[in-house]
Ligand SMILES: NC(=O)c1ccc[n+]([C@@H]2O[C@H](COP(=O)([O-])OP(=O)(O)OC[C@H]3O[C@@H](n4cnc5c(N)ncnc54)[C@H](O)[C@@H]3O)[C@@H](O)[C@H]2O)c1
């Protein structure tokens with residue numbers, strides 16, 4: 001291939017991956033591989049300037065803003081950063097800076113947060129709008145979505161017009177939690193926090209965004225109309241004082257060696273942070289010096305992003321083990337000869353599922369390349385086939401559950417092999433916790449630790465045993481005592497009269513949550529009828545698909561599951577729909593005091609009151625410390641002021657409706673913090 005063709009091919013490939021990454025939030029290659037394509041292109045363009053194309057991605061920022069959003073022209077262009085990969089690159093950067101500016105040079109070193117870049121505009125102390133970076137000049141209007149991000153203040157104590165830039169991200173902890181929920185719902189897992197954050201923020205429906213625990217770190221004051229700052233670090237402190245969540249742990253350094261030392265520290269210690277960083281950003285601190293240096297078409301000359309080195313290593317698969325997850329999914333895991341990756345010792349890698357192992361042709365004793373790139377869990381990237389010795393052993397997923405020995409199944413359209421035995425000990429604990437939870441049988445006094453004790457003491461083996469517990473059995477348990485034991489027995493007794501949907505939800509049938517449980521209960525009215533329902537009957541239900549229908553049928557085919565249900569019935573647990581009961585509205589505002597003020601955009605006062613009361617809340621008239629939250633509309637007067645003074649949470653109509661649709665009080669409480 002000649003040079004020009006090579007350049008064309010690289011540009012074509014990079015454009016393809018840009019589209020996948022920026023517009024679809026579904027990258028196909030790792031950032032490391034992408035950066036290598038980019039590096040190769042830059043090298044060729046530098047060597048052969050005559051072949052450099054004006055439309056080269058090396059001249060451009062990000063991707064095109066999508067039509068599905070309104071567009072916003074940025075007041076200050078949102079640029080990218082040039083990259084450094086070694087301390088030599090940083091020394092070179094330092095030299096360029098010193099050649100261009102006079103006087104002492106200070107650098108600020110910050111985390112390079114791996115999320116989605118946004119610009120947020122305030123005027124008169126109020127959030128005005130927010131946008132994605134887009135192509136750097138024009139971004140997507142995601143104001144409504146950004147307003148659901150709790151760490152973005154809607155009000156600030158400064159009336160300047162100001163624009164801040166930051167990175168919206170999802171913490172590692174929340175990322176893990178969401179993927180667990182995805183697993184539970186049988187949905188696809190997110191590859192890394194960045195994709196999840198970007199995908200969540202670029203939803204057309206802000207309600208979907210609101211469901212995701214997004215956060216922001218602000219890292220730059222892009223514009224302010226009536227203040228002057230001397231340095232970047234000064235402006236960061238100013239933003240911090242206004243209540244912005246400013247990127248933490250940044251450091252002002254006096255020399256490039258100090259910068260390098262700081263970067264080395266975080267290269268080793270970044271796994272201790274609860275958010276992903278893919279590098280460190282080095283910025284000239286003095287704002288006058290910045291102005292002297294200026295910008296290229298794509299990035300400021302006064303800053304550079306140091307990218308952490310590739311985290312790929314060669315190692316050996318010593319064994320492949322299988323584990324039964326909380327929902328019965330049987331996952332194969334490779335046990336590795338330990339290697340150091342991204343500052344941690346790695347001795348395991350997920351092999352995902354059967355197909356993954358087949359596709360990559362992975363065998364026990366294989367030498368493999370493992371990678372930890374953006375993805376939290378290390379992955380086996382490929383087998384080094386040249387290093388096979390003949391000692392490799394084929395691996396197949398077991399056809400019996402390694403814990404309970406019941407046959408495993410692979411449901412249609414799913415990659416995972418599962419144990420669907422409701423009495424499998426690996427799943428029982430989790431199943432019981434779900435059974436007693438507020439949205440299921442709502443049994444008080446059965447926390448996780450008590451459940452573990454009951455299981456360990458062999459007082460219960462499955463959910464039905466709960467209803468055969470004697471007071472004498474539990475009274476002597478650790479931390480129990482007479483009173484708690486009585487309460488527990490009473491709340492178990494009370495739960496026998498629950499409406500049918502609670503029981504159905506409590507059974508923990510895959511894909512069947514509160515909503516589907518209510519549909520089943522309302523349509524069939526009787527658990528026996530649901531047990532005997534056929535797949536076509538179920539598919540016909542509103543909002544039911546084949547996967548859900550199939551899952552219900554499979555569940556009630558299981559002999560074990562039927563015997564658990566029989567035991568529940570014999571204990572007197574209600575299995576019929578209770579007509580006229582609370583119509584399935586969950587008391588998400590139970591015990592809350594809610595104050596209404598101002599004119600709401602669409603709801604009448606009485607409608608709002610009705611929504612509050614039907615969900616167990618109390619609509620009160622004056623704001624005090626004990627007010628749970630204030631629902632404020634237009635022209636909300638003194639009550640709003642009072643709420644702000646007392647630090648009582650204020651929500652608008654959209655947020656209120658969102659809260660009222662949540663499926664538990666707990667979720668509402670979480671939203672309100
Ligand atoms: N895997 C793929 O297919 C694929 C495709 C396209 C891009 N990418 C990735 O995206 C990168 C290019 O994207 P880019 O143009 O956004 O550049 P970048 O991610 O390398 O750096 C610029 C971005 O860093 C962010 N940032 C985080 N913390 C910051 C801080 N403290 N200060 C300043 N900025 C901070 C900003 O949002 C800014 O937009 C590539 O290097 C690659 O890693 C991957």
Ligand SMILES: [Zn+2]
Nearest residue numbers: 401404419424
């Ligand atoms: Zn099992």
